[in-house]
Amino acid sequence: MHLLLVDGSGYIFRAFHALPPLNRKSDGLPVGCVQGFCNMLWKLMEDLKGEDEPTHMAVIFDAKGKTFRDDFYAEYKAHRPPAPPELVPQFPLTRAATRAYNIESIEMEGWEADDIIATYACQARAAGGKVTIVSSDKDLMQLVEPDGSIRLLDTIPRPGQPPLRWIGVEEVLNKFGVTPDKVIDVQALCGDSVDNVPGVPGIGVKTAAELINTYGNLETLLERAGEIKQNARREKLIANAELARISKRLVTLEQKVPVELELSALARQPVEPGKLFPFLKAMEFVTISKRLGGLLNADPEAWEADPALAAAPASPVGFNNEARAEARAARQEAEGRAGSPVVLHAAAMHEATKAIPWTPENYEIIRDAAHLQRWIDMAYREGLVATDAESTGLDNQTADLVGISFATQPGNGAYLPLGHTQGEGDIFGGGKAEGQMDTRQALDMLRPLFADRSILKIFHNAKYDLGLLARYDVAVNSYDDTLLLSYSLDGPQFNTMSELADHWLGVPGQSIKDLIGTGKGQKTFAQVDIPAAARYAAEDSDMTLRLWRILKPRLAAEGMTTLYETIERPLAPVLARMEGRGISVDRQILARLSGDFSQRAAALEAEAYELAGSNFNLGSPKQLGEILFDRMGLEGGTKTKTGAWSTGADVLEDLAAKGVPLARTIVDWRQLTKLMGTYTNALPEYMNARTGRVHTTYSQHSVLTGRLSSNDPNLQNIPVRTEDGRKIRTAFVAAPGKILISADYSQIELRVLAHIADIQALKDAFEEGLDIHAMTASEMFGVPVEGMPSDVRRRAKAINFGIIYGISAFGLANQLGIERSVAGDYIKTYFERFPGIKDYMDEQRRRVKIDGYVMTLFGRKINFPNANSSHAAERSFVERASINAPIQGTAADIIRRAMIRMEPELQKAGIEADMLLQVHDELIFEVPQGTENDAMPVIKRVMEGAAEPAVRLNVPIQVDAHAAHNWDEAH
DNA sequence: GCAAGGACGTA
DNA sequence: GTACGTCCTTGCA
Numbered sequence: 001m002h003l004l005l006v007d008g009s010g011y012i013f014r015a016f017h018a019l020p021p022l023n024r025k026s027d028g029l030p031v032g033c034v035q036g037f038c039n040m041l042w043k044l045m046e047d048l049k050g051e052d053e054p055t056h057m058a059v060i061f062d063a064k065g066k067t068f069r070d071d072f073y074a075e076y077k078a079h080r081p082p083a084p085p086e087l088v089p090q091f092p093l094t095r096a097a098t099r100a101y102n103i104e105s106i107e108m109e110g111w112e113a114d115d116i117i118a119t120y121a122c123q124a125r126a127a128g129g130k131v132t133i134v135s136s137d138k139d140l141m142q143l144v145e146p147d148g149s150i151r152l153l154d155t156i157p158r159p160g161q162p163p164l165r166w167i168g169v170e171e172v173l174n175k176f177g178v179t180p181d182k183v184i185d186v187q188a189l190c191g192d193s194v195d196n197v198p199g200v201p202g203i204g205v206k207t208a209a210e211l212i213n214t215y216g217n218l219e220t221l222l223e224r225a226g227e228i229k230q231n232a233r234r235e236k237l238i239a240n241a242e243l244a245r246i247s248k249r250l251v252t253l254e255q256k257v258p259v260e261l262e263l264s265a266l267a268r269q270p271v272e273p274g275k276l277f278p279f280l281k282a283m284e285f286v287t288i289s290k291r292l293g294g295l296l297n298a299d300p301e302a303w304e305a306d307p308a309l310a311a312a313p314a315s316p317v318g319f320n321n322e323a324r325a326e327a328r329a330a331r332q333e334a335e336g337r338a339g340s341p342v343v344l345h346a347a348a349m350h351e352a353t354k355a356i357p358w359t360p361e362n363y364e365i366i367r368d369a370a371h372l373q374r375w376i377d378m379a380y381r382e383g384l385v386a387t388d389a390e391s392t393g394l395d396n397q398t399a400d401l402v403g404i405s406f407a408t409q410p411g412n413g414a415y416l417p418l419g420h421t422q423g424e425g426d427i428f429g430g431g432k433a434e435g436q437m438d439t440r441q442a443l444d445m446l447r448p449l450f451a452d453r454s455i456l457k458i459f460h461n462a463k464y465d466l467g468l469l470a471r472y473d474v475a476v477n478s479y480d481d482t483l484l485l486s487y488s489l490d491g492p493q494f495n496t497m498s499e500l501a502d503h504w505l506g507v508p509g510q511s512i513k514d515l516i517g518t519g520k521g522q523k524t525f526a527q528v529d530i531p532a533a534a535r536y537a538a539e540d541s542d543m544t545l546r547l548w549r550i551l552k553p554r555l556a557a558e559g560m561t562t563l564y565e566t567i568e569r570p571l572a573p574v575l576a577r578m579e580g581r582g583i584s585v586d587r588q589i590l591a592r593l594s595g596d597f598s599q600r601a602a603a604l605e606a607e608a609y610e611l612a613g614s615n616f617n618l619g620s621p622k623q624l625g626e627i628l629f630d631r632m633g634l635e636g637g638t639k640t641k642t643g644a645w646s647t648g649a650d651v652l653e654d655l656a657a658k659g660v661p662l663a664r665t666i667v668d669w670r671q672l673t674k675l676m677g678t679y680t681n682a683l684p685e686y687m688n689a690r691t692g693r694v695h696t697t698y699s700q701h702s703v704l705t706g707r708l709s710s711n712d713p714n715l716q717n718i719p720v721r722t723e724d725g726r727k728i729r730t731a732f733v734a735a736p737g738k739i740l741i742s743a744d745y746s747q748i749e750l751r752v753l754a755h756i757a758d759i760q761a762l763k764d765a766f767e768e769g770l771d772i773h774a775m776t777a778s779e780m781f782g783v784p785v786e787g788m789p790s791d792v793r794r795r796a797k798a799i800n801f802g803i804i805y806g807i808s809a810f811g812l813a814n815q816l817g818i819e820r821s822v823a824g825d826y827i828k829t830y831f832e833r834f835p836g837i838k839d840y841m842d843e844q845r846r847r848v849k850i851d852g853y854v855m856t857l858f859g860r861k862i863n864f865p866n867a868n869s870s871h872a873a874e875r876s877f878v879e880r881a882s883i884n885a886p887i888q889g890t891a892a893d894i895i896r897r898a899m900i901r902m903e904p905e906l907q908k909a910g911i912e913a914d915m916l917l918q919v920h921d922e923l924i925f926e927v928p929q930g931t932e933n934d935a936m937p938v939i940k941r942v943m944e945g946a947a948e949p950a951v952r953l954n955v956p957i958q959v960d961a962h963a964a965h966n967w968d969e970a971h
Numbered sequence: 972g973c974a975a976g977g978a979c980g981t982a
Numbered sequence: 983g984t985a986c987g988t989c990c991t992t993g994c995a
Contacts, residue, residue: 518972518973519972519973520972617990617991619989619990619991620990620991620992621976621977621978621990621991622977622991622992623991640976640977641976642975642976642977644976644977646977647977647978648977648978648979649978649979670978670979671979673989673990674978674979674980674988674989675980677988677989677990678979678980678987678988678989679980682988682989699986702986703985703986704984704985704986705984705985707982707985707986708986709985709986709987710981710986710987711986711987711988712987712988713987713988714980714981714986714987714988716980716981716982716986716987717979717980717981717982717986717987717988718980718981719980719981720980720981721980721981725980749982749984801983801984802983802984803983804983804984805983805984805985806983806984807983808983809983810983811983812983814983815983876983877983880983880984881983881984881985883983883984884983884984884985885984885985887984888982888984888985889985891982892985919981919982920981920982920985920986921982922982
């Protein structure tokens with residue numbers, strides 16, 4: 001018999017430190033050690049052929065938890081740091097690898113791998129067999145037998161040494177200066193700092209071997225310690241005799257572990273392709289699979305990946321597609337499986353990262369090129385750097401760069417100040433503060449780093465930094481964004497660094513207000529003194545890096561990799577460029593409108609005072625309510641939730657219809673003042689002095705359903721419904737020599753609904769290009785489309801929208817001004833005419849209660865933590881929102897995909913067109929005049945095909961595009 | 972100076 | 983009935 005025992009745990013740790021990191025391609029799971037382990041096992045079996053070929057074999061691992069040694073010496077291995085988080089998911093995988101090779105994998109709680117190895121080695125030797133222990137652990141040297149029946153084999157590759165190194169008595173003598181039977185006595189004296197075996201302080205291997213060789217063994221030495229001549233050595237031995245005895249117990253391997261498997265059960269089994277290839281495929285080890293396939297004369301492609309270990313399916317999930325429903329089931333199972341490797345990894349990264357202490361005193365201030373170069377070098381060594389640009393404001397189109405911070409490992413950090421000023425209270429802002437690098441020199445050094453695709457830059461809100469850095473001609477390739485990671489995983493739940501730090505790291509986030517103040521006395525970051533700024537900025541990068549370590553692995557664990565990598569991350573630079581371009585606004589048109597509106601508003605104001613019989617603040621709903629309902633005593637007033645009179649437009653319209661002229665006056669006045677306050681007066685304030693254009697800021701991470709939002713100014717709510725409102729659109733103009741194109745999706749949400757809920761009648765109508773609201777009316781009310789009264793169509797339109805919004809009889813009645821019972825009948829009829837709708841709605845209601853979220857066709861999750869609220873109104877709200885969210889969200893995903901593809905497609909087609917704005921289902925472009933007819937078909941094609949190939953919609957998507965010199969005419 | 976509420980602009 | 987952002991008033995610190 002020849003028994004081969006492999007020290008699996010020892011191998012994993014050595015592989016971890018020796019091999020470069022490797023991640024599974026489809027989900028980023030670390031698998032470097034697993035791959036190394038697989039290679040090692042195979043190579044071992046190849047190398048040990050002929051007379052060294054083992055007849056029995058097992059791989060032994062350390063089990064987690066305490067061992068009997070901890071019972072009598074609590075400090076044993078106490079200083080050992082927790083396993084690196086990348087290693088944690090690989091522990092179970094190496095066990096699985098062993099089984100895949102059809103080799104016994106053995107571990108026992110309470111025992112170290114070495115004890116189990118010792119036990120089997122002794123058993124085999126007693127049975128007259130030969131034993132080879134594959135390990136480079138010196139603790140196992142005590143087992144070596146002079147007769148060669150037990151040997152160690154070191155297979156860890158070392159430069160300049162043969163690949164296989166046999167360790168027999170001679171090698172043990174070289175290492176410990178004694179024969180194997182005395183190794184434990186030597187170790188008892190010299191101890192082991194790694195395992196925290198104390199030994200006798202001040203005695204090393206050399207002295208220990210000399211003493212043991214002189215006195216024969218440890219007990220004799222300790223008994224006769226008084227005879228030793230050297231004073232210090234004698235006293236140490238006498239004082240620490242007990243420590244030496246404990247140390248000996250610690251290093252002595254137990255040879256009588258109650259092992260479960262008999263020796264005979266370790267007899268070698270042939271490799272079975274049916275066990276091997278499903279594992280290798282799950283790990284995505286293509287090269288190993290091919291090589292072993294050739295050697296075993298088997299086709300690796302004949303086996304599917306082991307579903308228990310494979311990457312979670314990232315494919316999007318739909319409602320009406322059976323294959324996708326299956327994928328969803330598989331993914332949810334994967335998500336719920338606590339022991340799944342990616343889930344394990346994510347949890348380990350979270351734990352490990354949280355445990356890293358905060359050491360702000362270590363943050364550095366970079367004041368010269370040499371120091372900056374050291375940080376650039378560190379980024380190259382790590383392959384990544386978290387970074388954050390500090391600037392003078394929140395708008396990256398006007399703010400100036402003040403400094404840049406970096407972190408390459410959790411706990412380190414540096415700040416490169418560039419634009420700090422000196423001297424406060426001086427209206428000229430003082431000069432440049434001392435001790436800062438020249439901005440141009442620093443950026444020249446940093447440009448290659450930011451552009452280097454092999455170095456990952458980690459931002460929090462990359463869009464801001466990308467847009468700011470672009471103004472300094474710094475291009476960024478290869479980046480991650482913790483804000484978008486968080487949004488992909490958790491939606492808009494955590495929006496700020498502060499909230500993320502609080503939730504994931506358990507530390508309070510920083511407040512910029514503490515540095516720059518607030519209100520009138522607010523400073524800019526440039527005025528903050530450099531040490532304080534450095535502490536803040538470096539910590540920001542440190543936090544970003546820590547958050548990244550926690551959030552990135554969650555993508556794979558929770559099946560959100562595709563969403564993040566194909567939609568969220570690539571969209572950020574597209575938005576940054578749109579923000580940077582801005583749109584041209586005609587100041588004169590706005591000024592003329594302001595004049596017109598304010599004159600008319602003033603007239604209405606006077607009229608209102610006349611009608612009310614007194615002057616009051618027309619802008620105060622409180623005062624208006626009191627005048628209408630208390631003083632004038634009008635009937636039919638309703639109260640808001642705070643008990644104030646309700647004076648909304650619908651209430652005033654009702655009153656006007658009942659012959660209250662004041663109500664009409666107020667409605668008109670409100671419209672005009674709204675247009676002035678929000679648009680004609682406000683927009684010119686947003687014109688950028690540098691570009692002469694208006695630059696909105698998009699928020700990619702604020703909307704529950706996946707839509708964008710626009711702010712400062714909001715260019716997604718420019719008026720369109722009223723004639724006066726539309727005049728404002730005429731002020732959004734093309735630059736000289738250019739023309740605007742507006743391209744909008746026609747009925748995108750109803751089409752998405754028709755697809756998701758699989759409504760044949762709706763799909764047919766879209767296929768035939770019918771007027772969808774007229775078709776609905778005709779189905780519901782039995783009125784022919786030809787010559788249909790406009791009111792009938794209007795009612796059907798309201799119902800169609802109602803369906804998208806998660807219809808209720810109450811809401812529909814309100815909208816149409818009809819009885820609730822009539823609205824209920826409408827809904828009933830609708831469900832009868834389009835039966836799939838009800839199924840869809842019920843399915844979403846059911847899912848949100850089970851899962852706490854619903855999903856778009858592209859796999860975006862929309863969370864509803866209150867789905868099972870005890871508050872009935874809240875529950876109903878969640879039900880409606882969960883019906884709407886997959887529809888609105890899928891439409892949002894589609895236009896996001898269109899935007900990501902638009903620029904490369906335009907370029908490919910040789911078309912010069914700048915994408916300027918997005919308004920949920922509409923994209924605005926600026927193109928050279930005369931090229932619009934070339935641009936529009938490309939734009940249409942990209943938008944209409946944006947769902948594919950990820951999702952094949954079974955309704956046609958239609959985009960209408962128009963070109964004109966201003967937005968009103970183009971729309 | 973700030974937060975909340977009401978009102979209203981968009982898809 | 984869904985999803986947003988902004989302006990203005992009000993009330994409190």
